[in-house]
Amino acid sequence: MNHHPTSAPGARGTVSTHSVFGAPCWVSLTSRDLEATQDFYRAVLGWKWLRGALGDHFRTALVGGVPVAGIAAVASMWQMAVAWTPYFAVPSADEAASRTRERGGTVAVGPISLPPGRAALLADRDGATFGVWEGELIGNWEAWRQAAPAFIRLHTRDAFDSAIFYGEILDWATDRPGCCEVHYEAGEVVLRSRGDVVARIVSGALEAAPDPTIRPHWQIHFAVADVTACARAAEKHGGSVLMEGAREAVLRDPDGAQFTVTSHRQR
Numbered sequence: 001m002n003h004h005p006t007s008a009p010g011a012r013g014t015v016s017t018h019s020v021f022g023a024p025c026w027v028s029l030t031s032r033d034l035e036a037t038q039d040f041y042r043a044v045l046g047w048k049w050l051r052g053a054l055g056d057h058f059r060t061a062l063v064g065g066v067p068v069a070g071i072a073a074v075a076s077m078w079q080m081a082v083a084w085t086p087y088f089a090v091p092s093a094d095e096a097a098s099r100t101r102e103r104g105g106t107v108a109v110g111p112i113s114l115p116p117g118r119a120a121l122l123a124d125r126d127g128a129t130f131g132v133w134e135g136e137l138i139g140n141w142e143a144w145r146q147a148a149p150a151f152i153r154l155h156t157r158d159a160f161d162s163a164i165f166y167g168e169i170l171d172w173a174t175d176r177p178g179c180c181e182v183h184y185e186a187g188e189v190v191l192r193s194r195g196d197v198v199a200r201i202v203s204g205a206l207e208a209a210p211d212p213t214i215r216p217h218w219q220i221h222f223a224v225a226d227v228t229a230c231a232r233a234a235e236k237h238g239g240s241v242l243m244e245g246a247r248e249a250v251l252r253d254p255d256g257a258q259f260t261v262t263s264h265r266q267r
Helices: 034-045 093-102 141-147 159-170 227-236
Strands: 024-030 048-051 058-063 066-072 084-089 106-114 117-123 129-135 151-155 181-185 188-193 196-202 217-224 240-244 248-252 258-263
Touching (some): 024 129, 024 151, 034 048, 034 058, 034 066, 034 227, 066 141, 084 217, 093 106, 093 117, 093 129, 093 159, 106 129, 129 217, 151 159, 159 188, 159 196, 227 240, 227 258
Parallel strands (some): 084 129, 151 196, 217 258
Antiparallel strands (some): 024 084, 048 058, 058 066, 117 129, 151 217, 181 188, 188 196, 240 248, 248 258
């Protein structure tokens, strides 16, 4: 297979998944209409766009000159759902894919070679989609982490079971130097990388199964200065507001992809 599932994180740089692993390292969006998607996120999040080396169907979003996300206009072409997907850094994409299969998950695409690395699109046992990336990361991984997203959150049926699943695939809470730490805080499983919160896993109410009609998924939280302004811009440009509070809002773009904007103060 010569194509890849989404706009991948690899770029010229010195940081690789052999020194940073188990943590989110990129987020990407599948889209049906590249121009419309760019216009929407430019209006809502203020992103600027860079045409990548991967072809006309791919773009990279920039915040303050820092690459923060990728868009791949392949949803219709490859019969894929429109959705935001997080990618985790791994030493070996092939090993991560094998571990996923062994633990009851699904390998949707890959692993495939994408110089300077390898990628795979996977799904956990409950159907939540995620990716893994092996190889060089974007030029400044720390700058990406500070620019956006604020963090990612897995909404699932059983947070503890999911934490074990991902931990075994991504080497969380192991004795390997640089691995992610897993804690239980305020009713959520919290993943920390180098002291910073980079992911959360929640199973709804404590000791109770969440609404079974809600499909398990990873939700991307983007840090913004003005949540209300983002919500109004989303409505104005063809999107919708699913939930809105003073410091956080859940939005949907015109294609149907769901994401969250979070106040910088909540990071």
